[in-house]
Amino acid sequence: MRTDFYPSRVGSEAKLIKREDPVIHNRGKFDGPLNASDLDAYEENGFLMLNDVFSEDEVDIMAEQLKRTLENAKGEKSDTVVTEPEGDEVRSIFEVHKNNDFFSKLASNEHIVKAARQLLGSDVYINQSRINFKPGFSGKEFYWHSDFETWHVEDGMPKPRAVSCSIILTDNYEYNGPLMLIPGSHNWFVSCPGETPENNYEQSLQKQELGIPDKESLTQLFEKAGKRIETATGKAGMVLFFESNTMHGSAGNISPLPRSNAFFVFNSIQNQLEEPFSNASKRPEFLANREGIKPIDPQPTFEKEKVTT
Amino acid sequence: MRTDFYPSRVGSEAKLIKREDPVIHNRGKFDGPLNASDLDAYEENGFLMLNDVFSEDEVDIMAEQLKRTLENAKGEKSDTVVTEPEGDEVRSIFEVHKNNDFFSKLASNEHIVKAARQLLGSDVYINQSRINFKPGFSGKEFYWHSDFETWHVEDGMPKPRAVSCSIILTDNYEYNGPLMLIPGSHNWFVSCPGETPENNYEQSLQKQELGIPDKESLTQLFEKAGKRIETATGKAGMVLFFESNTMHGSAGNISPLPRSNAFFVFNSIQNQLEEPFSNASKRPEFLANREGIKPIDPQPTFEKEKVTT
Numbered sequence: 001m002r003t004d005f006y007p008s009r010v011g012s013e014a015k016l017i018k019r020e021d022p023v024i025h026n027r028g029k030f031d032g033p034l035n036a037s038d039l040d041a042y043e044e045n046g047f048l049m050l051n052d053v054f055s056e057d058e059v060d061i062m063a064e065q066l067k068r069t070l071e072n073a074k075g076e077k078s079d080t081v082v083t084e085p086e087g088d089e090v091r092s093i094f095e096v097h098k099n100n101d102f103f104s105k106l107a108s109n110e111h112i113v114k115a116a117r118q119l120l121g122s123d124v125y126i127n128q129s130r131i132n133f134k135p136g137f138s139g140k141e142f143y144w145h146s147d148f149e150t151w152h153v154e155d156g157m158p159k160p161r162a163v164s165c166s167i168i169l170t171d172n173y174e175y176n177g178p179l180m181l182i183p184g185s186h187n188w189f190v191s192c193p194g195e196t197p198e199n200n201y202e203q204s205l206q207k208q209e210l211g212i213p214d215k216e217s218l219t220q221l222f223e224k225a226g227k228r229i230e231t232a233t234g235k236a237g238m239v240l241f242f243e244s245n246t247m248h249g250s251a252g253n254i255s256p257l258p259r260s261n262a263f264f265v266f267n268s269i270q271n272q273l274e275e276p277f278s279n280a281s282k283r284p285e286f287l288a289n290r291e292g293i294k295p296i297d298p299q300p301t302f303e304k305e306k307v308t309t
Numbered sequence: 310m311r312t313d314f315y316p317s318r319v320g321s322e323a324k325l326i327k328r329e330d331p332v333i334h335n336r337g338k339f340d341g342p343l344n345a346s347d348l349d350a351y352e353e354n355g356f357l358m359l360n361d362v363f364s365e366d367e368v369d370i371m372a373e374q375l376k377r378t379l380e381n382a383k384g385e386k387s388d389t390v391v392t393e394p395e396g397d398e399v400r401s402i403f404e405v406h407k408n409n410d411f412f413s414k415l416a417s418n419e420h421i422v423k424a425a426r427q428l429l430g431s432d433v434y435i436n437q438s439r440i441n442f443k444p445g446f447s448g449k450e451f452y453w454h455s456d457f458e459t460w461h462v463e464d465g466m467p468k469p470r471a472v473s474c475s476i477i478l479t480d481n482y483e484y485n486g487p488l489m490l491i492p493g494s495h496n497w498f499v500s501c502p503g504e505t506p507e508n509n510y511e512q513s514l515q516k517q518e519l520g521i522p523d524k525e526s527l528t529q530l531f532e533k534a535g536k537r538i539e540t541a542t543g544k545a546g547m548v549l550f551f552e553s554n555t556m557h558g559s560a561g562n563i564s565p566l567p568r569s570n571a572f573f574v575f576n577s578i579q580n581q582l583e584e585p586f587s588n589a590s591k592r593p594e595f596l597a598n599r600e601g602i603k604p605i606d607p608q609p610t611f612e613k614e615k616v617t618t
Contacts, residue, residue, distance in 0.1 A: 137524050141450075141561050174483035175538040177560065215446050219565045229484045229564055251486065251560040252450050255538055256528045 004277050006160075008153050008191045014214035015191040016221075021159050023186060023243060025121030025268070032114035042119060046186030046246035049232060050239045053111050054167075058302050059237035063169045065102040066131050066260055069093060080286045089135050095286040097129040097264065107264050110298035112165055115241065116266035119163050123295030127151070127162060127267040128287055133260045139177050139253030144218055146190060147265070148244035149211050155288040156274040160186070162244040162267040169260045172233045177253030179232040179240065185221045185247035190214070195278075213247065221247055269295050313586050315461050315469075317500045323523035324500040325530075330468050332495060332552060334430030334577070341423035351428060355495030355555035358541060359548045362420050363476075367611050368546035372478045374411040375440050375569055378402060389595045398444050404595040406438040406573065416573050419607035421474055424550065425575035428472050432604030436460070436471060436576040437596055442569045448486050448562030453527055455499060456574070457553035458520050464597035465583040469495070471553040471576040478569045481542045486562030488541040488549065494530045494556035499523070504587070522556065530556055578604050 006017065023043045034048075042048040054062070070090050073081045080094040097107035106112075107126055116124045147164060151157035172178040190213040222229065232240050242248065244265075253259060273290050276282060285291060315326065332352045343357075351357040363371070379399050382390045389403040405412035415421075416435055425433045456473060460466035481487040499522040531538065541549050551557065553574075562568060576582075582599050585591060594600060 137527070141563060143563055173538070174540055174542075175489050175560075180484050180564075215565070218446070222565045229482070231483055233483075249563050251484075251563060254450060254452055254558050254560060255489075256524070256531045 002277075006148070006152050006189050006191075006277070008149050008189075009194050009211060009278060010191075012193050014193050014217050016217050017189040017191055019160065019187045019189055019245065021161065024119055025161060027121065029121050030114065030117040032118040033111050034115050034118045039118065042241065042243070045183040045230070047181050047183075047230070047240060047242035049234060050241075051234060051237070053239045054237045056237070059169065061302065062106065062167065062262065063236065063260070066133070066169055066262060069096070069100055069103070069131060070133055079284060090133060092130045092132045094128070094130045096131055096262070097126045103129065103131065103262060105299070105301050106167070106262060108296045108299045109301040112239070112264070113266070113296050113298040116163055116165065119241065120161055120266065120268040123269040124266040125269055125289070125293050125296055126264055127157075127273070127289050128265040130263050131260070132263055134177060134253055134258060136176070136256045136258045137254060139259065141177070141252040142250045144213055144247055144249040145211060146185075146213070146245045146247055149190065149192060151244065151288070153211065153278045154276055154280055154283055156276045156282070157244075157267070157271065158274060159271050160243065160245040161271040162265055164242050164244065165264045165266060166232075166240040166242075167262040168232070168234065168238045168240060169236055169262065170258060171236050172238070172259060173255070173257070174231055174233055176255040176257040176259055177250050178259075179248055179250050181230050181232065181242060182221045182247040183225045183228055183230055185225065186243040186245045188221060188224070189245060190217045190221070190247070218247070269293070315457070315498050315500075315586070317458050317462050317498075318503050318520060318587060319500075321502050323502050323526050325526050326498040326500055328469065328496045328498055328554065330470065333428055334470060336430065338430050339423065339426040341427040342420050343424050343427045348427065351550065351552070354492040354539070356490050356492075356539070356549060356551035358543060359550075360543060360546070362548045363546045365546070368478065370611065371415065371476065371571065372545065372569070375442070375478055375571060378405070378409055378412070378440060379442055388593060399442060401439045401441045403437070403439045405440055405571070406435045412438065412440065412571060414608070414610050415476070415571060417605045417608045418610040421476075421548070421573070422575070422605050422607040425472055425474065428550065429470055429575065429577040432578040433575040434578055434598070434602050434605055435573055436466075436582070436598050437574040439572050440569070441572055443486060443562055443567060445485070445565045445567045446563060448568065450486070450561040451559045453522055453556055453558040454520060455494075455522070455554045455556055458499065458501060460553065460597070462520065462587045463585055463589055463592055465585045465591070466553075466576070466580065467583060468580050469552065469554040470580040471574055473551050473553065474573045474575060475541075475549040475551075476571040477541070477543065477547045477549060478545055478571065479567060480545050481547070481568065482564070482566070483540055483542055485564040485566040485568055486559050487568070488557055488559050490539050490541065490551060491530045491556040492534045492537055492539055494534065495552040495554045497530060497533070498554060499526045499530070499556070527556070578602070
């Protein structure tokens, strides 16, 4: 019998559990682009925004590739292609690090991968990847959640030793539904009430209904943060790293501006998925990679990439 | 047969119609708290935010009165009390300038009323009033709309010669669903496709389904604004005046912070309601005042009000 240090959806009570695992593992073991103050900020806040990772030309190339990939997916019947709840606009395409030449190259981008290694303190692999498109006027809200809560309960991720990397490919303003994060929330695990039904993922990708943190816990996290919520606003090309347990969400987007990003979840090679920490059966491979795991070898993505040491 | 200079919901085509009516009427005719640059900004943008109208003590009094009024309305069955679409939390209470001692006094606040007279260039009266409470975590979005479009089509307001005054009683951050406005949009009337059914107001107060501007027109307004959307963020006590035809909306509020405000629509005494510019029957008095109209005599609301000349 495994001990579950992060129990959730096991009773009717919500609970705030102090995180005992480190945020940054083996600090200093790996070289990479993040300096000491970057690492400090990530450790304290649970996220880090970087503005100078990619050149404007590189951002243009990524945005063009994303657009093309979305267009090619229109009308495609596949589990990895997710549409808006109402309508058939493509919202997300999963598994792009395996199924798409360009994005598989981007998934091993040396700047990104080296940063992920600095944060996780080990070799890393991709646990999940996707590109997201949130259309203007009708992009739906995404309620507060910790990714780790889902990955732990539904996918059997043992520890919060994963980091999400969002490469933001449209300008993000306060008015077009940017990601919102509660600083410091990664230090607390919100054990959510309720139980996980079979195949929850089929609807949870469109609208989250389970693993929902209670208002009381969210209010406590907000107050611990000094009543602050950070919004990931910035120019296209911004890279956001956020810790697997950081509480985040986003409002709907009624503005005319769409939002798009490429999204990679790096997991520590020492934190590979086990049996789910619940009675549910495993989610599909495109949501939770288990097959053929091997460490990523960092590579330049673009012809003349900036030197990232 | 009246000529309708602002036709809407009369066909299937959306259309952008240039506003021919002035924004500020009879500039200089009335004394008041707004200076020349305030008036210029309102004329250009279609809205104006003022931060020093009320003292902190006065803001506290207003917030307390709002809270008390909402609590007293709980469970009350009345057309003027509107709850959230899902749940029974009170979202708005209408007609507070008639039914509530404090808010009727606030509705004739000398600073506010004199400003309204400066903008409308005539004596003014209240066309509609309400207090709004948008709860934390679950405040729903309000899609883009021009109030004048509704007031014209459904209430028979002849011209865009009205101004909404929102006294914002909670701190408004970018993350708790502040009002968003498109600068300069008051200079264009978006003629919306579709027709108005009977008793549209009963659902439109909860979720707007008709008189919805089309995406193409919204995009044009956004582009004319230099691709800008302004958010009404600021400290509690901020006063926002916005022109009846200014395009505005708000995202949902998933943050723990509620939002509340007192809301008064001042109409020019020379712009009183006629027959609706549609086949629909008139909306009720609490949405569109027609009875016993007389000019407001500006009065101090609080004991030691700041002198507003």
